[in-house]
Amino acid sequence: MIDIKKIREQFPILQQKVNGKPLVYFDNGATSQKPEVVIDAIGNFYKTGNSNIHRGVHTLSRLATEQFEQSRKTIATHFHIKNEQQIIFTSGTTDSINKVAQGLAKHHLKSGDEIILSTYEHHSNILPWQLWAQKNGGVLKVIPLLEDNSLDYVAFENLFSEKTKLVAITHVSNTLGLITNLQKIKELTQKYNVPFLLDGAQSAPHMRIDLNQIEPDFFVCSAHKMYGPTGAGILYLSEKWLGTLPLASTGGGTIKTVTFEKTEYAEGALRFEPGTPHIAGAIGFATAIKFMDEVGMNHLYEHESYLVNHAQKALKQIREVELYGANDHKAGVISFNVKGQHPFDVGTLLDKYGIAVRTGHHCTQPLMQCLGVQGTVRISFAVYNTIEEVDFFIEKLKKVITMLQ
Amino acid sequence: MKIEDVEKEILEEFEFFGDDWEAKYEHLIDLGKSLPLIEAQFKTEENIIQGCQSRVWLNSELKDGKMIFTADSDAIITKGMVALMIRVLSGQKPEDIVNAKMDFVDKIGLKEHLSPTRANGLVSMINRMKKEAILNIEK
Structure with a gap:
């Protein structure tokens, strides 16, 4: 106890x-409160550790980089991921979903393609897909509810077609607290060979999540619902997508070499993190994760x-x-x-x-x-x-x- | 009665409850229940003031140089607040309505309902009442 x-x-x-x-x-479903360790970690970073990461030769920059990359490792370990490069820092769940939607829209999704969502979805896991569908003649299909408000998995299977290109589904309904059947989702997406995005915004704060076992293509969650700061979150990409998901946005920090003609991008998580990231947010998030793991x-x-x-x-x-x-x-x-x-x-x-x-x-x-x-x-x-x-x-x-x- | 007089009357009515917020809210709920409903024909999409959560319907007309407001809301506390606004502003001249400060809401300790974070549409309702009044001055 x-x-x-x-x-x-x-x-x-x-x-x-x-x-x-x-x-x-x-x-707490809207946002959780923060323990003193998280507040201190953020405060201390600005008091004693603040520096920009990944570029500087000076001591503070090196220490900040180490702390930032260590945070990525802590979060990866929490979700049972060996390669921490699969954890990309974002501003939160909404940002993460938009990154996937904009990336997929560049190559993977074509006119007439279909995406399966569930009735539970938060607007943040509807609107990015709806925007794509409206612009490109895509179709959104929705898993209906049964009498007891659980998802109808029989109807779910019937929604699959040759045009199904993605299943984007929440792990937990933010309104009802009901947990979706991951076993079933995994089974069906594997059977029909369709990638799936798992929205963990409402599950990650409450339960153990083993991404190595669930094997989603994309997983997203927000720090602020998990005892961490606002404005920070992650996008997990499977090995396959880490190398192939087109970029939603780009800029400094994401590159190996740049000429005016051509750019060679960095490998791993950095490719998806243009600009100076929310360093204190990442550190605060990792501290919150440690707090949860200690409990x-x-x-x-x-x-x-x-x-x-x-x-x-x-x-x-x-x-x-x-x-x-x-x-x-x-x-x-x-x-x-x-x-x-x-x-x-x-x-x-x-x-x-x-x-x-x-x-x-x-x-x-x-x-x-x-x-x-x-x-x-x-x-x-x-x-x-x-x-x-x-x-x-x-x-x-x-x-x-x-x-x- | 002038706007200030009605406000004074409401102030006295609420002073009676002192710090007892439960009694204050029970009174507000009673006021909500007693508000004469807007006639069904006026409960239209046009007359709806969309808050994020509770909705307000407002109808206005000019009669003998005075604005007559009727209204309704689907939330009873909002309806109580609506009843207070109507008591103060309905039956008044358009120019007086435009100049009304409505600070009695603060004085009776219900200011929170007029904060923009409250999703109840009351702020929009007052704005709409004043706008209707302005339109009628121009006539």
Whole structure:
């Protein structure tokens, strides 16, 4: 078991009050809070280590380069990747997906080609593909939901055709917390020989991810949902794509030699990292990863599952509450509505009690249309949340329901 | 009643609750429930003010030199706020509406609903009310 009290002490922001009440932060799906080690790592880099990387001959530049490249290794090891060059630093999940979409659009995707997405997708994993489709006469096909809001894998298989060029799918629904069946996705994409992109924005913060075993072509996630800083994230490329994915953008740092006629590009990750990268962000991200590994990803998942199950059980007892995608196998997220009440009202009143939740469509409007609602109230957990906080939330939710009636 | 007088009346009404935010919000919710609904024919796409989350419908007309506003929202707290705006601005002369400061919202401790990060469409609603008023001055 992990000592939550000790973990909480490492997060300065959790010690403060909001609206005069202790902060209960249940909006981790949007962004998680940062432990002191991450804040210090970023601060210390600027205080004592700041220098540009990969070019300088001086000591600080060399040390900064080492720290930056060590961060890449730490992150690669966390995701069970041997060759850290397959980890490319980006500004986050959205940036990573756009890099893949723009790269693939240059050679791999042709007019009339098809891409399979799921109903769960965040707008960030819809829009880059939609833009390509609209410009190039491409087609987006969508995996529908079953009655219990899980993905319909039978229908999924029927979506494949000779024109299918990519499956781009989320690992965890950011709205429902439901986990997609990777075994099934791997099996079908291998069977039809179609590359797949796995969006790990909502899974990487909550569970152990072994990319060596999952074998996606592309994997993306954001540091800021994983106890790290905003503006940092990664794009993982399989060996095949590391050498062949066309560049979405280019510039200094990505090259071996340049003449006005011709450029020879660098090999490995650097090819995809034009300009000065977010060095402090990469270092902060690696520090956050170390924090998660120290807690242990399995411990973290167990603790959050305990909170989810406890909260779901209590929510089921409240007659006025409608749960969406209630399931024991989830990644830290619960979506619900109070029957007859607007999620905005529920969220506004909970905020007055110091409880931070997310309300609205969660950037998944197609999923909302599928559920037949305008929006939901979403609570999402991190390792520092406690059973006492869940109980406090349930007590106040009941009060809110009475107030609204 | 003049705009300032209605604002003063609302201020006194809310002063009664002091720091008790629960009572304040219960009152706001009651106000929302009592707002006369906009007539169905005016609940059109044109009259909708799109917030990110809650939506507001607003209809305005000029009657005997005064602006008459009716409105609705799908969120009850927003509707309560809408009811307050209507109480202050409906039945007033267009030029008075344009000059109204609306700072009573801050004074009754509900300023948070007018911050641009709030996705409720209230700021856009006030802007729309003033815009309609300007159009009617020009007439």
